[in-house]
Amino acid sequence: xxxxxxxxxxxxxxxxxxxxxxxxxxxxxxxxxxxxxxxxxxxxxxxxxxxxxxxxxxxxxxxxxxxxxxxxxxxxxxxxxxxxxxxxxxxxxxxxxxxxxxxxxxxxxxxxxxxxxxxxxxxxxxxxxxxxxxxxxxxxxxxxxxxxxxxxxxxxxxxxxxxxxxxxxxxxxxxxxxxxxxxxx
Amino acid sequence: xxxxxxxxxxxxxxxxxxxxxxxxxxxxxxxxxxxxxxxxxxxxxxxxxxxxxxxxxxxxxxxxxxxxxxxxxxxxxxxxxxxxxxxxxxxxxxxxxxxxxxxxxxxxxxxxxxxxxxxxxxxxxxxxxxxxxxxxxxxxxxxxxxxxxxxxxxxxxxxxxxxxxxxxxxxxxxxxxxxxxxxxxxxxxxxxxxxxxxxxxxxxxxxxxxxxxxxxxxxxxxxxxxxxxxxxxxxxxxxxxxxxxxxxxxxxxxxxxxxxxxxxxxxxxxxxxxxxxxxxxxxxxxxxxxxxxxxxxxxxxxxxxxxxxxxxxxxxxxxxxxxxxxxxxxxxxxxxxxxxxxxxxxxxxxxxxxxxxxxxxxxxxxxxxxxxxxxxxxxxxxxxxxxxxxxxxxxxxxxxxxxxxxxxxxxxxxxxxxxxxxxxxxxxxxxxxxxxxxxxxxxxxxxxxxxxxxxxxxxxxxxxxxxxxxxxxxxxxxxxxxxxxxxxxxxxxxxxxxxxxxxxxxxxxxxxxxxxxxxxxxxxxxxxxxxxxxxxxxxxxxxxxxxxxxxxxxxxxxxxxxxxxxxxxxxxxxxxxxxxxxxxxxxxxxxx
Ligand SMILES: Cc1cc2nc3c(=O)[nH]c(=O)nc-3n(C[C@H](O)[C@H](O)[C@H](O)COP(=O)(O)OP(=O)(O)OC[C@H]3O[C@@H](n4cnc5c(N)ncnc54)[C@H](O)[C@@H]3O)c2cc1C
Ligand code: SF4
Ligand code: SF4
Ligand code: FES
Numbered sequence: 113x114x115x116x117x118x119x120x121x122x123x124x125x126x127x128x129x130x131x132x133x134x135x136x137x138x139x140x141x142x143x144x145x146x147x148x149x150x151x152x153x154x155x156x157x158x159x160x161x162x163x164x165x166x167x168x169x170x171x172x173x174x175x176x177x178x179x180x181x182x183x184x185x186x187x188x189x190x191x192x193x194x195x196x197x198x199x200x201x202x203x204x205x206x207x208x209x210x211x212x213x214x215x216x217x218x219x220x221x222x223x224x225x226x227x228x229x230x231x232x233x234x235x236x237x238x239x240x241x242x243x244x245x246x247x248x249x250x251x252x253x254x255x256x257x258x259x260x261x262x263x264x265x266x267x268x269x270x271x272x273x274x275x276x277x278x279x280x281x282x283x284x285x286x287x288x289x290x291x292x293x294x295x296x297x
Numbered sequence: 298x299x300x301x302x303x304x305x306x307x308x309x310x311x312x313x314x315x316x317x318x319x320x321x322x323x324x325x326x327x328x329x330x331x332x333x334x335x336x337x338x339x340x341x342x343x344x345x346x347x348x349x350x351x352x353x354x355x356x357x358x359x360x361x362x363x364x365x366x367x368x369x370x371x372x373x374x375x376x377x378x379x380x381x382x383x384x385x386x387x388x389x390x391x392x393x394x395x396x397x398x399x400x401x402x403x404x405x406x407x408x409x410x411x412x413x414x415x416x417x418x419x420x421x422x423x424x425x426x427x428x429x430x431x432x433x434x435x436x437x438x439x440x441x442x443x444x445x446x447x448x449x450x451x452x453x454x455x456x457x458x459x460x461x462x463x464x465x466x467x468x469x470x471x472x473x474x475x476x477x478x479x480x481x482x483x484x485x486x487x488x489x490x491x492x493x494x495x496x497x498x499x500x501x502x503x504x505x506x507x508x509x510x511x512x513x514x515x516x517x518x519x520x521x522x523x524x525x526x527x528x529x530x531x532x533x534x535x536x537x538x539x540x541x542x543x544x545x546x547x548x549x550x551x552x553x554x555x556x557x558x559x560x561x562x563x564x565x566x567x568x569x570x571x572x573x574x575x576x577x578x579x580x581x582x583x584x585x586x587x588x589x590x591x592x593x594x595x596x597x598x599x600x601x602x603x604x605x606x607x608x609x610x611x612x613x614x615x616x617x618x619x620x621x622x623x624x625x626x627x628x629x630x631x632x633x634x635x636x637x638x639x640x641x642x643x644x645x646x647x648x649x650x651x652x653x654x655x656x657x658x659x660x661x662x663x664x665x666x667x668x669x670x671x672x673x674x675x676x677x678x679x680x681x682x683x684x685x686x687x688x689x690x691x692x693x694x695x696x697x698x699x700x701x702x703x704x705x706x707x708x709x710x711x712x713x714x715x716x717x718x719x720x721x722x723x724x725x726x727x728x729x730x731x732x733x734x735x736x737x738x739x740x741x742x743x744x745x746x747x748x749x750x751x752x753x754x755x756x757x758x759x760x761x762x763x764x765x766x767x768x769x770x771x772x773x774x775x776x777x778x779x780x781x782x783x784x785x786x787x788x789x790x791x792x793x794x795x796x797x798x799x800x801x802x803x804x805x806x807x808x809x810x811x812x813x814x815x816x817x818x819x820x821x822x823x824x825x826x827x828x829x830x831x832x833x834x835x836x837x838x839x840x841x842x843x844x845x846x847x848x849x850x851x852x853x854x855x856x857x858x859x860x861x862x863x864x865x866x867x868x869x870x871x872x873x874x875x876x877x878x879x880x881x882x883x884x885x886x887x888x889x
Contacts, residue, residue: 157409159888161884161887161888166371167751167771168751170369170371171371171751171759171771173398173399174369174371174372174395174398174399176398176403177369177397177398177399177402177403178398178402180402180403181403182403182404182405183403183404185400185404185406185409185410185412185413188413188416188417188420188887188888189395189399190420190880190883190884190887191370192859192875192880193815193857193858193859193872193875194858194859194860196858196859196860196863196864197858197859197860197862197863197872197875198863199862199863199877200863201877202880202881202884205881205884205885206884206888209884209885209888209889210888211884211888222746223745223746223751225749225772225858226835226836226856226858226860227746227835228835229835229858229860232833232860232863232864236863236864260751260752261751261752261753261759262751262752262753262754262759263754268403
């Protein structure tokens, strides 16, 4: 990020631009080129929490946006500086709060902005997966993937793929199970 | 915690957001959230009136937190931080919800997109309640600059800074300065000599009191942050202004000599100007490069022109010369992008051939003629007048070059499926020049890692913003200039080099820079002294105080990755601005 990057505010009256032109541009470029799976029409739309590192993966997801690459509206992204910041409790919290899946994304090995953060993530991940398995949480619900700043398409594909898998798996029962558990005690 | 007073601003972004997301519905949903005092939507939040609206609300409605739901925080977080600062609010009381890049631009279904936008806004509102006021740190700006690469871009940037009176360390991997331009003869479209363009610059760089050039050298490591980097440079034995320092011949060579002990340099900024390499023409088998001896690359032709000998390997003057465009560029299999300089260079060759080899027939086999630069369309018109045969071939429908029969009056035949006539045309050639495109250098990934910047899918370095901030990168203090960012011609490379220098001069002029107040801190009460975090920190930013048996973060060294925070078994480390509470609030928010 750069502190002295020019902002639109430095330009004269952007807000006064004619809206007609916007409409036209929008109509021309904004139309998604392919159909992403939607949760409409009665089918189950899973809720995925995405934890993305700022430098590669979040930028990759931004690129999917600037390139207008459509994907399922199932994912909600939470930005962290590095994948190494992603505490296993974040994942557990998300599942406990009703997420059907958690997608963790970081820079490709070797490309971490902090040189080795993603190696730490990589080492921590199997431990997390083992713990989830012990808790009886299906494997497909939590996933770790590398997405670079240029891989907007890959991010979109990942979200779509995970969405399909979670749809096949059905809604997560973790939240309700926890609630019942709590009530019984 | 007292109930905060949060203002929520939902940007329509013209129609970029509003076309898909129902902004009024988002506002209504926000109004119902605890702590929200104001919620509104506006056409362009980042515009002056948009920002003024936030400032006025903070002052008049006594807001103490702001949420802007708009584009990516990577785009405008600093804009809005500046805005809230204007209203004397701590800039860290801002949170953004990305409802454009992550929502309206990628989701077609308005209902779903609106739902998601509401979720993202809810998360931001919940998170911002936990924000704390943080004071950014001011650090001194070291006025020295490290320039990587001594091509036209690196040379220009170095001189711009040195002429302003600041020290520049110019590190060039090859044993000579000049880069790829040193391999070019005349330059399009004005037909002035590349040698002349370079000679003066190289001369000045070598003798400049404020430039220290390192030839045959490489940067081994770069540590620190904007204003305060430390670089180590491996220099070969015979460093300095020896005879090798003049512009060299074809191709980079290893800097010979025994390696001396590395030099350590203190710099405040880095300019990466590492350039490009040419596409390897032998990868396209249809063209027979490497097999047919009279099929040559543009660089090989440049060398012929410089040596004043345009001839075939058999030593004869070619009667038929064919110039083939887009070799490796604009193709499905190789590079999708246009290399931007080959079309005009091809026209330059037509000129040179016509004057050097009277009576020779030149055919120019292209896909599209890209003559976008200043003076280039005129150059194209003039070239058409020198009787060049222009043939158009189709993208991914490569012409095929083969050896002619003994009876033919030419060495080779090229079969072109000509697009304008729709016919399969065969043209004779004694010499074929392949206009090889540019590609990212083989070591560009290493350079990217070294300085902490990203590459796009083709390997070019990524700028902070492709339109508004083309020479900065996402790593503050590291700039890119010239062809390492994408193919470009000399004028564009030079413009970027000067722009990068200007950005640095601006920082130097201010004398100090503000660095993010975001870093980790250890609660000494909670720390058990296990030292797990000590080893973990990639910047050795955590010291262990043996007498107290506690660890402590040296905030100036911490880059806020958060690795230690997630690893501390005692939960003793807090990542400022990315605390557990803040992230939990976000999780609850997106899922509520
Ligand atoms: C055949 C041909 C003809 C051309 N003709 C024209 C023309 O007529 N007109 C025109 O405007 N443009 C022309 N161009 C384009 C021109 O070559 C480029 O615009 C220009 O050379 C770009 O300069 P640069 O400094 O960005 O890169 P380069 O010239 O590639 O210089 C980069 C330098 O960085 C060094 N380097 C690389 N990696 C490192 C590292 N890790 N550490 C230290 N040093 C490193 C390299 O050794 C090199 O010296 C032509 C290009 C080609 C291919
Ligand atoms: S990991 Fe935690 S408990 Fe261990 S030394 Fe570091 S801060 Fe202290
Ligand atoms: S946040 Fe990262 S850089 Fe800062 S002390 Fe912890 S591990 Fe080191
Ligand atoms: S910054 Fe992306 S994984 Fe570390």
